[in-house]
Amino acid sequence: MVPALLILLGAMETLQTDLFPDKTFLLLPPVNFTIKVTGLAQVLLCWEPNPDQGQRTDTVKYHVKINAPQQEDYETRNSESKCETTLHQGFSASVRTILWRDHSFLASSWVSAEHKAPPGSPGTSIVNLTCTTNTAAGNFTDLLKSYQVSLHCTWLAGKDAPEDTQYFLYYRYGPWTEECQKYSKDTLNRNTACWFPRTFIHSKARDRLAVHVNGSSKHAAIKPFDQLFDTQAIDQPNPPMNVTAETEGSRLSIQWEKPVSAFPIHCFDYEVKIYNTKGYYQVEKTTTNAFVSTTDGVSKYSIQVRAAVSTACRAMGLWSKWSQPIYVGNEQKPITEWFLIMLTATICFVLLIFLFLCRIYHLWTKLFPPVPAPRSNIKDLIVTNNCEKAGSSETEIEGISYVEEPVFEILENSVF
Ligand SMILES: *[C@@H]1O[C@H](CO)[C@@H](O)[C@H](O)[C@H]1NC(C)=O
Ligand SMILES: *[C@@H]1O[C@H](CO)[C@@H](O)[C@H](O)[C@H]1NC(C)=O
Ligand SMILES: *[C@@H]1O[C@H](CO)[C@@H](O)[C@H](O)[C@H]1NC(C)=O
Ligand SMILES: *[C@@H]1O[C@H](CO)[C@@H](O)[C@H](O)[C@H]1NC(C)=O
Ligand SMILES: *[C@@H]1O[C@H](CO)[C@@H](O)[C@H](O)[C@H]1NC(C)=O
Numbered sequence: 001m002v003p004a005l006l007i008l009l010g011a012m013e014t015l016q017t018d019l020f021p022d023k024t025f026l027l028l029p030p031v032n033f034t035i036k037v038t039g040l041a042q043v044l045l046c047w048e049p050n051p052d053q054g055q056r057t058d059t060v061k062y063h064v065k066i067n068a069p070q071q072e073d074y075e076t077r078n079s080e081s082k083c084e085t086t087l088h089q090g091f092s093a094s095v096r097t098i099l100w101r102d103h104s105f106l107a108s109s110w111v112s113a114e115h116k117a118p119p120g121s122p123g124t125s126i127v128n129l130t131c132t133t134n135t136a137a138g139n140f141t142d143l144l145k146s147y148q149v150s151l152h153c154t155w156l157a158g159k160d161a162p163e164d165t166q167y168f169l170y171y172r173y174g175p176w177t178e179e180c181q182k183y184s185k186d187t188l189n190r191n192t193a194c195w196f197p198r199t200f201i202h203s204k205a206r207d208r209l210a211v212h213v214n215g216s217s218k219h220a221a222i223k224p225f226d227q228l229f230d231t232q233a234i235d236q237p238n239p240p241m242n243v244t245a246e247t248e249g250s251r252l253s254i255q256w257e258k259p260v261s262a263f264p265i266h267c268f269d270y271e272v273k274i275y276n277t278k279g280y281y282q283v284e285k286t287t288t289n290a291f292v293s294t295t296d297g298v299s300k301y302s303i304q305v306r307a308a309v310s311t312a313c314r315a316m317g318l319w320s321k322w323s324q325p326i327y328v329g330n331e332q333k334p335i336t337e338w339f340l341i342m343l344t345a346t347i348c349f350v351l352l353i354f355l356f357l358c359r360i361y362h363l364w365t366k367l368f369p370p371v372p373a374p375r376s377n378i379k380d381l382i383v384t385n386n387c388e389k390a391g392s393s394e395t396e397i398e399g400i401s402y403v404e405e406p407v408f409e410i411l412e413n414s415v416f
Contacts (some may be wrong), residue, residue, distance in 0.1 A: 027097045028053050029108040030062060030079070035115045040172040041087055041210035041226045043115065046080045047095055050108075060099050063107065067092045084208055086226035088125065090117035120223025123160025126167055126213045129227050130154055132318070133235045135203045137260050147203040147262045151196040153211060157186065162219040169194045172210040173231075176200035203262035204314070205231035232315045237261055239323040240270060240289075240305045247328050252293045252301065259307045259320060265289075267313035273304045273322065276329070300329035 028050035036044045045064065053060075064081055065073040069089045075098065085091060092115070097108040131153040138148035153169060167190060169180040180194035201209065209229040215222030238259035245254040254272060258265045272291045275281045276299040284291060287310065295301055304322040 025106070027060070027099055027106045027108040029111045030095055030097055031111075033095055033111045033113045035091060035093065035113045037087065037115065038082075039175075039210070040170055040177055040212040041084060041228055042172065043083045043085065043087070043091060044080060045083060045093055045095070045113075047111070048079060050097065053097075059101070060097050063096050063098045065094045065110070067094060067112075084210065084228060086228060087115065088118060088224050088226045091115040118224050119221050121160065121220040122223070124158045124162075124165065124215070124217070124220055125223035125225040126155040126158060126215075128154075128156045129211065129213065129225065131209070131211055131227075131229055131234055133199075133201055133205075133209075133231065135235070135238065135261055138198075147260075148198040149201040149203050149205070151199045151201065151209075152194070153180075154193040155213060156192060157188075157190050158223075160220075161190070161215070161222065162217045163188050163190075164219065165190055165215050165217040165222055167191045167213050167215040167222070170212045170214075171196070171199065172212070173199065173201045173205070174207055201231060205235070206314075207231060209234070230315075232317050234318070235309075236318045237263075237268075237307050237309055237320040239320045240268075240307050243303065243305050243323045243326055245301075245303050245326055245328045247295055247297075250294045250297050252295045252328065254291045254293070254303055254305070256289055256305050256323070258289065261309070263309050263313055267309050269308050269310045271306050271308075271319070273306075274301055276301045295329060298330070300327055302327055 030047035031050050033045070033047040036046065038044045047062070049060070061075050061077050062079070063073065063075050065071075066083065066085070068091060069086055083091075083093075092112065094110040094112040096110045099106040131151060134150050134152070135147050136150060138146050151171060153171075155167070157165060157167070169183075169191070171178060171180075178196065178199065180191075180196065182195045182197070183191040184193035184195070186192045209231050211227050211229065212224060214224035238261060240256040240259050243254065243256040245252060247253075252274070254274075256270070258268055261267075268287070270286050270289075270291075271283055272286060272293075273281075273283050274293055276296075278299050280296075280299065280301075282293065284293075302325045304325050306322045307320045309317055
């Protein structure tokens with residue numbers, strides 16, 4: 001019993017010495033801490049181990065604390081660290097040496113560095129920046145680039161930006177940076193939207209997209225603006241392709257193909273929208289490329305489908321636009337027939353009015369003075385006859401005869 005107790009005491013002794021190796025041991029802070037801007041909305045933090053530290057530097061780590069624009073902290077063994085962050089409000093960070101040894105924690109004092117906010121008058125930087133990406137079928141001659149991703153951004157001029165302000169947009173994706181070449185302008189000719197038909201953004205992108213908008217003016221320094229976008233959240237898929245629908249009795253079956261996208265067929269969720277002129281409305285979700293519903297057999301139905309990349313393949317993003325509506329059902333034909341009838345009736349009506357005016361103001365004789373009166377009468381009659389022939393349906397003849405009678409009266413009166 002006694003030897004066991006001694007062994008236990010001995011073990012505690014060694015544990016104590018391990019926990020506090022020597023009370024005078026001091027961790028020194030890193031040296032030469034710098035913040036370098038390495039790209040749009042991107043900085044590299046660099047420091048060196050303290051050369052006076054001597055032994056035990058192999059096990060030290062660094063505790064990095066970002067103070068602005070957003071607080072964040074993490075640990076690293078490296079003596080540098082890359083950071084993606086907006087820089088228009090400035091950037092500041094601190095770092096200290098830390099050491100976990102057995103169960104004790106030692107830390108040096110902090111060293112800090114700062115990147116100053118770029119100059120510019122308040123209220124001159126852009127506001128309400130929004131960006132979306134879209135995938136298009138690319139150049140299939142180059143298999144690696146079979147999809148190309150476009151980028152569209154819009155913004156508003158700052159409320160205190162002078163009228164002569166011009167804005168310039170840049171994006172960075174990974175190591176690639178590009179300046180916008182295709183701007184749209186507001187009424188004061190200031191750039192307020194930009195379109196990149198193709199970018200370096202990968203069609204299944206996961207990295208963040210950095211967008212930088214700066215500007216120039218003769219009257220004020222324009223404050224730049226940075227924003228980081230989650231590429232998965234701003235990507236808008238294309239609508240489904242080749243939507244078709246057919247009815248068989250009251251059964252309505254709808255099919256479509258997956259949108260143009262780098263994502264495979266199992267990566268899509270769909271929404272099908274079915275509605276008719278009588279107020280019927282149905283929106284259904286599905287994960288397959290077909291949908292079956294029922295119709296009342298007498299209405300014309302309009303069908304649209306939209307797509308989103310499902311959470312099975314990436315974080316939930318935006319829905320596509322609705323596909324162009326397609327129509328099924330039997331209301332469509334009567335509408336075109338009606339249109340033709342109305343068109344013919346209108347043409348005849350206009351001709352008759354014209355004839356009527358000619359009679360009243362003797363325009364015909366004014367326009368063609370040498371033509372003798374009897375010939376013009378014959379011409380007029382030919383025109384009216386043509387109208388009568390053109391009308392084929394009952395509705396039309398009714399409509400015309402109503403208009404015709406007074407005209408013929410006038411014709412008879414004036415001719416005879
Ligand atoms: C820190 O920077 C100074 C001056 O740039 C340089 O002389 C020195 O060697 C650097 N220290 C370390 C540990 O790299
Ligand atoms: C711009 O954004 C602000 C706040 O985010 C919002 O209140 C305002 O309505 C937006 N302006 C326009 C024109 O969209
Ligand atoms: C496809 O790429 C090749 C080579 O990159 C180019 O010559 C060709 O014009 C491209 N075709 C289209 C339609 O963009
Ligand atoms: C805007 O930013 C780009 C990229 O950083 C830079 O090359 C350009 O000189 C800046 N323009 C102005 C007017 O500040
Ligand atoms: C969609 O239809 C068009 C013609 O109707 C066809 O050329 C195309 O291949 C179809 N799309 C797909 C993905 O099958």
